[in-house]
Amino acid sequence: MTLRAGREFLAIPGPTTVPDEVLRAMHRPAVDLYAGPLLALTDSLHRDIARVFRTEGRAYIYIGNGHGAWEASLTNVLSKGDKILVLESGRFAVGWGEYARRMGVEVEVLKGDMRRAVRPSEVEDRLKADKGGSIKAILVAQIDTASGVVNDIAAIGKARQAAGHDALLMVDVVASLGCIPFEMDAWGVDLAMAGSQKGLMMPPGLGFVAANDRARQAHKTAGLRTPYWDWTDRESDVHYQKFAGTPPEHMLFGLRQALDLLFEEGMENAFRRHRLLAEATRRAIDVWAGGQALTFNIVAPEERCDTVSVVLTQGCDPDALRTWCREHCGVVIGHGIGELAGKAFRVAHMGHVNAPMMLGTLGVIEMALGAMGVPHGPGGVAAAISWLGQQVGHGGLKADQVDR
Numbered sequence: 001m002t003l004r005a006g007r008e009f010l011a012i013p014g015p016t017t018v019p020d021e022v023l024r025a026m027h028r029p030a031v032d033l034y035a036g037p038l039l040a041l042t043d044s045l046h047r048d049i050a051r052v053f054r055t056e057g058r059a060y061i062y063i064g065n066g067h068g069a070w071e072a073s074l075t076n077v078l079s080k081g082d083k084i085l086v087l088e089s090g091r092f093a094v095g096w097g098e099y100a101r102r103m104g105v106e107v108e109v110l111k112g113d114m115r116r117a118v119r120p121s122e123v124e125d126r127l128k129a130d131k132g133g134s135i136k137a138i139l140v141a142q143i144d145t146a147s148g149v150v151n152d153i154a155a156i157g158k159a160r161q162a163a164g165h166d167a168l169l170m171v172d173v174v175a176s177l178g179c180i181p182f183e184m185d186a187w188g189v190d191l192a193m194a195g196s197q198k199g200l201m202m203p204p205g206l207g208f209v210a211a212n213d214r215a216r217q218a219h220k221t222a223g224l225r226t227p228y229w230d231w232t233d234r235e236s237d238v239h240y241q242k243f244a245g246t247p248p249e250h251m252l253f254g255l256r257q258a259l260d261l262l263f264e265e266g267m268e269n270a271f272r273r274h275r276l277l278a279e280a281t282r283r284a285i286d287v288w289a290g291g292q293a294l295t296f297n298i299v300a301p302e303e304r305c306d307t308v309s310v311v312l313t314q315g316c317d318p319d320a321l322r323t324w325c326r327e328h329c330g331v332v333i334g335h336g337i338g339e340l341a342g343k344a345f346r347v348a349h350m351g352h353v354n355a356p357m358m359l360g361t362l363g364v365i366e367m368a369l370g371a372m373g374v375p376h377g378p379g380g381v382a383a384a385i386s387w388l389g390q391q392v393g394h395g396g397l398k399a400d401q402v403d404r
């Protein structure tokens with residue numbers, strides 16, 4: 001018996017659910033790329049992407065995914081033989097650093113682990129020890145989707161300042177942009193990058209990079225520049241140059257609609273929605289963890305992020321649980337990646353999600369735990385519902401005012 005007819009729900013940390021409005025905006029013929037409304041659309045998107053990053057700096061839109069935006073970032077500001085510092089807290093900053101290493105950059109990893117956030121004091125100590133200023137850039141992910149951690153980027157920015165170091169601060173916000181506060185300029189971030197298919201509610205296929213004046217200064221002497229990613233080419237007034245060739249027209253139509261949805265909701269409201277749905281998920285997991293078979297990957301509650309919850313499984317096979325959810329109920333749960341493969345599952349609460357989507361997902365997981373005989377505390381979903389019921393309706397709260 002299955003209950004999966006109807007729309008399948010993706011509860012994985014990207015790609016996420018694409019709103020019908022966005023799909024409809026993309027369903028149209030191609031247009032002239034040399035003249036007409038597309039030119040103004042491109043300008044509006046570059047402006048509004050910078051607005052989402054919260055920077056007065058410049059934004060670049062690439063045909064590519066997050067990995068493409070990683071490469072775009074590195075090639076535009078670094079040279080062969082430069083040294084960078086990668087802040088480990090999962091897999092993604094390390095993966096970004098691995099790209100740099102393959103391009104001939106010297107990479108030092110500030111050791112962290114899968115179960116906690118980067119410690120800003122350790123960043124400060126390492127930078128203070130770099131007397132000659134050999135470190136050219138610092139790479140970190142705001143949210144790491146493999147571990148489920150959120151790093152305190154403001155504190156890392158302050159750590160660099162306290163160390164009096166001028167390395168570029170480069171932040172991966174693929175899994176956090178549009179979902180939790182990110183203040184590129186106010187936090188002293190020089191470069192940030194993201195992709196379209198997570199918090200921005202778009203299909204996969206676009207990569208974004210935002211750069212401030214310091215990053216654009218470094219660009220002038222960067223030796224790793226290549227034609228396709230090069231910012232100078234893309235800053236041209238010629239429309240064709242802005243995308244190094246034919247623009248991804250339909251993705252631009254969709255992106256306009258997705259950003260309009262985000263602005264219409266209000267970014268603060270979107271942040272609060274993510275905080276509430278994440279906390280509801282955590283309340284359910286907390287109850288289930290009473291059965292001793294499940295536990296949060298991230299040890300400190302305040303370091304658990306608002307876009308994906310990573311759950312370690314001691315007493316059950318996470319992949320069998322995921323298969324059960326998909327095949328019986330049409331809910332796709334994320335698998336553990338890297339060293340957590342076969343040891344964890346991941347529930348995303350990212351992008352175009354609402355209470356019925358998340359409560360339905362939690363309900364299916366609780367069904368699966370019961371059906372598969374996995375020991376778990378009873379009433380996780382009830383705890384999520386009762387907590388959400390208390391929070392919702394108290395209008396005007398900011399994301400950081402929600403209890404957790």
Ligand SMILES: *Cc1c(COP(=O)(O)O)cnc(C)c1O
Binds near residue numbers: 066068141143175
């Ligand atoms: C998903 C993700 C990426 C990679 O994005 P792709 O579009 O799959 O290349 C990079 N960083 C983080 C934090 C991510 O969550």
